Amino acid sequence: MEQIHIAIDGPAGAGKSTIAKILADKIEVDYLDTGAMYRALTYHIIKCNLDIDKEEIIINEAEKIDINFVNNSIYLNNQNIDNEIRSSQVSKNVSTISKISRVREIMVDKQREIARHKSVIMDGRDIGTVVLPNANVKFYLDASIEIRAQRRYNELANKREVEFEDLKNDIIKRDDMDSKRDVSPLKKANDALIIDTTDKSIDQVVCEMINIISSVK
Ligand code: C5P
Numbered sequence: 001m002e003q004i005h006i007a008i009d010g011p012a013g014a015g016k017s018t019i020a021k022i023l024a025d026k027i028e029v030d031y032l033d034t035g036a037m038y039r040a041l042t043y044h045i046i047k048c049n050l051d052i053d054k055e056e057i058i059i060n061e062a063e064k065i066d067i068n069f070v071n072n073s074i075y076l077n078n079q080n081i082d083n084e085i086r087s088s089q090v091s092k093n094v095s096t097i098s099k100i101s102r103v104r105e106i107m108v109d110k111q112r113e114i115a116r117h118k119s120v121i122m123d124g125r126d127i128g129t130v131v132l133p134n135a136n137v138k139f140y141l142d143a144s145i146e147i148r149a150q151r152r153y154n155e156l157a158n159k160r161e162v163e164f165e166d167l168k169n170d171i172i173k174r175d176d177m178d179s180k181r182d183v184s185p186l187k188k189a190n191d192a193l194i195i196d197t198t199d200k201s202i203d204q205v206v207c208e209m210i211n212i213i214s215s216v217k
Contacts, residue, residue: 003117003118003119004027004029004119004136004137004213004217005115005119005120005122005132005134005135005136006023006029006120006121006122006135006136006137006138006139006213007122007123007127007128007131007132007135007137007138007139007189007192008020008121008122008123008124008127008138008139008140008141009123009124009125009126009127009128009129009138009139009140009141009186009187009188009189009192010123010125010139010140010141010142010186011142011148011171011175011178011179011186012148012152012171012174012175012178013143013147013148013149013151013152013171014141014142014143014148014197015141015143015151015197015202015205016123016124016141017033017035017123018202019141019197019202019205019206019209020033020121020122020123021072022202022206023121023206023209023210023213024121026206026210027121027210027213029118029119029120029121030114030118030119030120030121031072031120031121031122031123032069032111032114032115032120032121032122032123033069033072033074033123033124034107034111034122034123034124034125034127034131035094035123035124035125036069036074036085037067037074037107037110037111038094038097038098038103038107039085039086039090039091039094040065040067040074040076040081040085041058041061041062041065041067041097041103041107042085042090042093042094042097043076043081043084043085043087043090044061044065044076045057045058045061045093045097046089046090046093047084048061052093052096052097053096055100055102058097058100058103059100059102059103059106062102062103062106062107063106065077066078067110069114086156088156088162088167088170091170091174092170092174094174095173095174095177095178095181096177098125098178098181099177099181099182099183100183101182101183104126104183104184108126108130108131108184111124111127111131112131112132115131115132125178125184125185125186125187126184126185126186126187128140128188128189128191128192129184129187129189130184133189136216136217137193137212137213137216138189138191138192138193139192139193139194139195139209139212140188140189140192140193140194140195141194141195141197141205142194142195142196142197142198143196143197143198144198145168145171145172146168147197147198148171149164149167149168149171150164152167152171153167193212195208195209
């Protein structure tokens with residue numbers, strides 16, 4: 001198979017990006033974190049003090065800004081924003097921005113363009129359903145809300161003060177908005193394989209996925 005496209009979708013904290021990165025290294029293909037793109041636009045809107053509820057303004061900015069990936073790091077207008085996009089302020093607001101239909105069109109165009117001539121593992125919410133409907137393999141990663149919140153908490157706890165319950169509620173709210181929005185909501189594609197990562201180690205999940213990928217390659 002010359003080119004392989006692998007779609008990984010699922011709710012926040014299911015382990016998508018951690019696993020996608022390891023998988024991409026192991027099978028030597030590129031990795032694209034599509035959530036980082038929506039986060040980059042959200043960060044830009046907040047940084048410029050623009051009104052998050054004004055769709056025209058957000059669309060206008062989405063059309064203007066330059067989002068780029070270099071070695072899995074994200075750049076907004078040539079500035080590295082890997083840390084900035086992980087702030088709780090960005091996490092709290094990103095779903096308001098990602099539900100705008102025109103914003104999604106702009107992002108999906110960029111994502112498809114990146115995948116056009118190469119093999120790629122993409123993670124997000126609508127990869128198997130919208131961005132790469134013909135992906136060779138589609139996974140839907142899930143886990144209990146407790147474990148997903150715990151993982152996010154472990155990632156963040158050293159960096160800033162966060163209450164576990166607040167973080168858990170933010171995740172519940174974000175998943176709710178992402179799965180109930182009108183345009184390309186978070187949804188398992190009909191042909192996606194569900195992997196519940198609740199009681200599994202990263203290695204176990206990666207191993208399971210590699211076996212599945214090898215069987216279609
Ligand atoms: O993957 P991550 O949790 O960083 O994504 C942040 C947010 O970006 C999601 O909660 C969702 O609102 C949005 N997103 C999306 N479609 C994608 C990827 C992310 O709407 N393909």
